[in-house]
Amino acid sequence: MSTIPTETVQPGKASLFYDPRIRGYVYQFALIAVVGFLIWSAASNAIENLRAQKIASGLGFWHNAAGFDVNQKLIPFSASGSTYGQAFYVGLLNTLLVASIGIVLSTFLGFFVGVSRLSSNWVLSKLAMIYVEVIRNLPLLLQLFFWYNAVLKPLPGARNSIALPGSIFLNNRGIIMPNPQFAPAFEFVVIAFFVAIVAAIVFYTWSKKQQERTGTQYPNGSISLALIIGLPLVVYFIAGQPLTFDLPQQGTFNLTGGLQIYPEFVALLIGLTTYTAGFIAEVVRAGILAVSKGQTEAANALGLRAGPTLKLVVIPQAMRVIIPPLTSNYLNLTKNSSLAVAIGYPDLVQVFTGTVLNQTGQALEVVAITMAVYLTISLVTSLFMNIYNKRMALVER
C-alpha cells in the first residue's frame, strides 16, 4: 500500500520545464506580454505623433460641418448645413444600396450562367464558360475602369443623348429615367402588397397541410404570384392610379426633369454584378454537379418529369451545397463595393475614409469606424449563416 502514494506523486516530480501545462501557461503569458507591449507602444507612439502633428482625437468631429457636397444621396445632405456624421450615413446608405441591388442582379445572372454552363446546348455552354473564365481571371478594378472609362464616359453629351424606348436617355451624365411621383394614396398599394405577401404565405402553409392530408396539389406558384401582383394592381386602380411619371424632356441644350442615375453608380453596379455573377455561376454549377446522378434517375424511375425532378429532388439538395459559398460571395460583393472609391461613386469608403479623413486628418477614428461597419455586416451575416447551416445540416441517425 505504501508504493501507491509514491507513484501518484511521481509525475509532480518531473521537471517543470517539461510539464505541458506549465509550458502552455508560459507560452500564453509570453504571447500576451508581446501583444500587450505592441499595443502599448503603438498607442503611446500614436498619442505622441498626434500631439506632434496637432491632430485632435475623439469623435468630436462627428458634429462638425462637412463643407463638401455629394452627388448621389438618399437622405438630405448639403455642403452648407450637414455634418460629418450625416456624410457617414450618406456613404453607408449608398454602399448598402449598390450592394443590395448588386446582390439581387448577380444572383439572377449567376444562376443563369451557372445553369447555362451545364446546358446540353453547346453554343450556350461554351459562351457561359468563356464568360466565367474571362470575368474570374481579370481584376475587378480593371473591369470597373473598363465600364466607367471605356464604356460610360465616351457616351455622347446631354445634347445628343441616346434615346431608348420608354423615355430613357443615355448620355455621359448617366441614365435619365422617368421619375416616379407617388401621390399620398400610393401607400394603400404598398399596404396591399404586404397584405398579399402575408396572404400568399398563409395560403402556402394551408395548401401544404392539405397536400399532406389528402394528396391534392394546388398550383402554389401561380396563385401566390397572382396574389402578390394582382392585389396591389387592383388597389392601384381603385385608389385612382396614384402614380405618375415625371418624364425627361429633350431640350435644345439639355435634358430637363426625370431621374438621373449617375454613371459612377451604373459602372459600379454593372462591374460588381458581372464580376460576382461569374463566381456565383461556378458555385451553382458545383452545387448542381454535387447532386449525384442517381438522384435524378431515381426520380425519373418514380415517374417524376423533368420539372418536378428539378424542383423537388435536385434543387433542394443542390441548395444545401450552394447557400454557404453563395453567402460568402454576397459578402465579397459588399466588401468589393468599396472599390467605388476608384471611380468616384460616393460609397462609405469614398465619402468617409476618403473625403472626411482627408479633411479631418483623424485617421484612427475614421478607419476604425469604417472597419467596424464592414465587420458588423460580415459578422451578422455569418451568424445567420451558422443558424441556417445548423437547420439545413443532414440529420444523421
Add this chain to the structure above:
Amino acid sequence: MTDATLENAPYAFVRKETLQQEAAPLSVAGPIAWVRNNLFSGPVNSLMTLVCLYIVVTAVPDLVRFYFIDAVWSGTNRDACLPEKVGRPVGACWAYVADRLQYFIYGSYPIPQRWRVNIVFAMFALGVVWMLWDRAPLKKVGAFFFFVILPISAYLLLLGGDGAETFLRFLILLTFGLAVLYLVLSFVPSLARFWTGPALLAVEEAAPPWQRFYRPKRLILMAMIVFGLIAVLAQAVGLPRVDTGLWGGMMVTFLIAAVGIVFSLPLGVVLALGRRSKLPIIQLLSVIFIEFVRGVPLITVLFMANTMLPLFVPQEYSPDRLLRPLIGVALFAAAYMAEVIRGGLQAMPKGQYEGAMSLGLGYWQMMRLIILPQALRIVIPGIVNTFIGLFKDTTLVTIVGIFDFLRTIEATLVDPTWATPTTRATGYAFAAMFYFLCCWGMSRYSIAVERRLAAGQKR
C-alpha cells in the same frame, strides 16, 4: 416444302443475299442529328442558340477587325493612330503599347539600372519553377531559396544604396561565420551535443565527416554564392540607391504578389496552428485576427496601413510609402491563407496525429515532420486559388497611390503623346491580357495539381 432452302425457293420476291448494313438515319447520328439534339431540341433551346449565335456573329468580327485587321502596329506618336492622319479607319493602337512597354514593365526605374530588375525577375522565375514544378530536385533547398534568399537579394538589388551594402557585408560575414561553424562541426561533431542530443549525435557520427551536417551546409553554401555574386556586382558596377517612388509597372505588381505569398504563407501556417491550438489565449488571438481581417475589405486595410501605420511607430522610423501597402497586403493574405491551411489540417486523419504522438514526437516535431508536409500538399490548389485572388487584389494599391501595372496604364492614358480615341481600349486590352494570362495560367496549374492529388486518392 420442308427441305426447300432459301436458294432454290421459287418465289421471286424473296431476297437471296444479306443486305449491307445501312448507316444510321440522319435524324439519329451525324452532325445534323447532333445539331438538332444539342442546339435545336426545343423552342426555348432554339431561341437560346439563335441569340447566342447572334451575339457571336455581331461581336467577334468587330473585335477581330478592331484588334487585328485595323490595328496599328508601329509608330512613334499619336499621329500613327489618328484616322484623319492615317487616312483609314484605325483600330487598336498597338504601337502605343510597344512604345510604352518598358514603362509598363519597370515604371520609372532608371534605365541604366534596369538590369537589376531583370536579375530579380530571373531569380523569381527560377524560384517559382523550383517550387511549383512537381519533379524539381532539392525541394527544401528550393524553399529556402524562395522564402529566404530571394526576398533578401531582391531587397539588396532593387533598392541598393549604402544601407543595402552594409546589410550585404553583414550577410556575407554571417554566412561565412556559419560556414566555418559547420566545417568545425563536421570534423568535431561532439561539439554539437548541446543541440542534437546524444542519440541523434550517434547517428551523425556514424557518417563520414564530409556527409555530417550535410543539408544545412548546402543552404549556407547557396547563400554564400548568391550574396557573393551580388557583392561582386556591387563592387564592379555599383548598386546606387533607387528610391521606391521610382518603382512601378509589372515589377511592382509582381513584387506585391511575391511579398504577399512569401510572408503570408508562413504567417498563415502559424495562424492556422494557433487557431487549432488547445491553449485558449493563443486560439482566441488567432481567431480574432483571422476573422477581423476577413471581415473587412482590403481597401480599408490598405488605408489603415497607409494612414495609421505611420502613427503607430516613432516618426523617425515612419515606414516607406511602398512598404506600407506591402505590410497591409501580407497581413490580409495571411488571414485567408490561414483558413485554407486550417482546412488542410482538419482534413488530416486523426490517426496521423495519434501515430506521431505515439512515436514520442513533441508538438513542433509532429507538425514539422508529419502533419504539415501532408496538410500543405493537399491544400496546394487552395493556396494557388488564394494567390490568384491576391494577384488580382494587387491592383488595389493603385488607390493608395502606388504605381502598379494598372496604374502605369492609367498614367499613360492621360499622356498627350498617345492620346487617340482608341488608346484606352488598347491599354485596357493589354492589361486584360496580362492579368488573364497570369491568373488563368495559375488556375490551370491548380486544376492539374488537384487532378494529380485526386489520382493518388483513387488508388
